Amino acid sequence: SQTIHQWPATLVQPVGSPLSLECTVEGTSNPNLYWYRQAAGRGLQLLFYSVGIGQISSEVPQNLSASRPQDRQFILSSKKLLLSDSGFYLCAWTGTSSYNEQFFGPGTRLTVL
Amino acid sequence: GIQVEQSPPDLILQEGANSTLRCNFSDSVNNLQWFHQNPWGQLINLFYIPSGTKQNGRLSATTVATERYSLLYISSSQTTDSGVYFCAVGGYNYGQNFVFGPGTRLSVLP
Numbered sequence: 001s002q003t004i005h006q007w008p009a010t011l012v013q014p015v016g017s018p019l020s021l022e023c024t025v026e027g028t029s030n031p032n033l034y035w036y037r038q039a040a041g042r043g044l045q046l047l048f049y050s051v052g053i054g055q056i057s058s059e060v061p062q063n064l065s066a067s068r069p070q071d072r073q074f075i076l077s078s079k080k081l082l083l084s085d086s087g088f089y090l091c092a093w094t095g096t097s098s099y100n101e102q103f104f105g106p107g108t109r110l111t112v113l
Numbered sequence: 114g115i116q117v118e119q120s121p122p123d124l125i126l127q128e129g130a131n132s133t134l135r136c137n138f139s140d141s142v143n144n145l146q147w148f149h150q151n152p153w154g155q156l157i158n159l160f161y162i163p164s165g166t167k168q169n170g171r172l173s174a175t176t177v178a179t180e181r182y183s184l185l186y187i188s189s190s191q192t193t194d195s196g197v198y199f200c201a202v203g204g205y206n207y208g209q210n211f212v213f214g215p216g217t218r219l220s221v222l223p
Contacts, residue, residue, distance in 0.1 A: 034211070038154075043199065044213040059210070088154055100144055102201065102211060104156040 002027035006091050006105040013112055019064075019078040021108050023091030026072065031093040032100070033074040035066055038088040050074060051096070086112045115140045115204050119214035126190050126221050134185040134217045136200030144203030144211070145176050147185050151196050159185070159198075190221045 003026045013019060025031050035047040046059045048066035056066050063082060067075045074091060089108045094100040116139040126132055136145075147159040160167050160174040162183065167174050171190075176183040187194055200214040 036213075043215045044201075046210060046212070049210065090154075090156065100203070101158065101161040102146060103158065104148075107154050109154070 002093070002103065004091060004093055004103060004105040006089075006108050008108060009106065010109045011111070013081050013110065015083055015112055016080050019076070019081050019085070019110070021076040021089055021091075021110075023074040023076075023105055024072055025093045028072070028093070028095065030071060030096055032096060033068065034092040034094075034102070035074065035076050036090045036092065038090065040087070044090065048076070081112045083112050086110055114210075115142070115202060115212050117200060117202055117212050117214035119198075119200055119217050121217060122215065123218045124220070126219070128190060128192060128221055128223050130190050130221075131186070131188045132190060132219070134187070134198050134219075136183040136185070136202075136214055138181050138183075138200075138202045140181075140204050142178065142181075142202040142204045144201075145183055146201045147174055147183070148199045148201065149194075149196050150199060150216070156199070187219075190219075192221045192223055195219055195221045 005024050032051050034049045036044040038044050050056050050068045053068050064078050091105040092102045094102050118137045120135045145163045146161050149157045162174045162176045164176050164178045171188045173186045197216040197218050199216045201211050203211045
């Protein structure tokens with residue numbers, strides 16, 4: 001069966017520091033991968049998605065970037081964090097057939113101070 | 114882009130009551146999912162239902178794609194049903210993108 005991992009689970013970072021969040025999927029090949037952000041008490045906002053290695057689509061302009069160095073690895077980065085980057089970051093995957101149900105990881109809770 | 118609305122935004126129930134949550138969307142979709150976000154933030158898949166009706170225990174869902182809405186029914190609610198319920202859609206015209214609704218916050222009181 002497929003599983004999706006995210007780490008770290010929680011992170012507290014100062015403003016201006018770099019960021020690297022990692023997401024890995026097991027048990028499937030060539031998944032579509034997604035990064036979402038959820039502000040406190042709000043819905044989910046799609047940040048990036050990837051349909052393959054090195055292929056990244058950005059949905060929202062910001063100081064974040066994403067990379068997909070391996071088939072089942074998706075990384076969210078920032079060179080300098082802002083206060084507004086605080087939130088709950090969720091990674092998700094789907095298959096690539098017409099049946100593309102999304103499955104989510106446990107999330108990373110980021111607090112920027 | 115596609116717009117997704119959910120109603121009601123908040124719902125408070127006594128344990129044992131039934132409820133209906135609604136999701137409206139503005140364009141044709143080929144993917145629709147219902148999720149429950151628990152107090153720890155985990156998104157739990159409830160239904161993958163781009164059309165038709167499905168049931169799983171006390172929960173059921175119906176999507177009428179031609180009229181651009183979906184309904185989630187919760188019967189005999191329990192305190193563990195509390196949390197936020199999200200509808201998410203993907204459309205023929207939107208590639209691999211998914212758009213989430215703002216959610217319905219459900220509180221079930223003992």
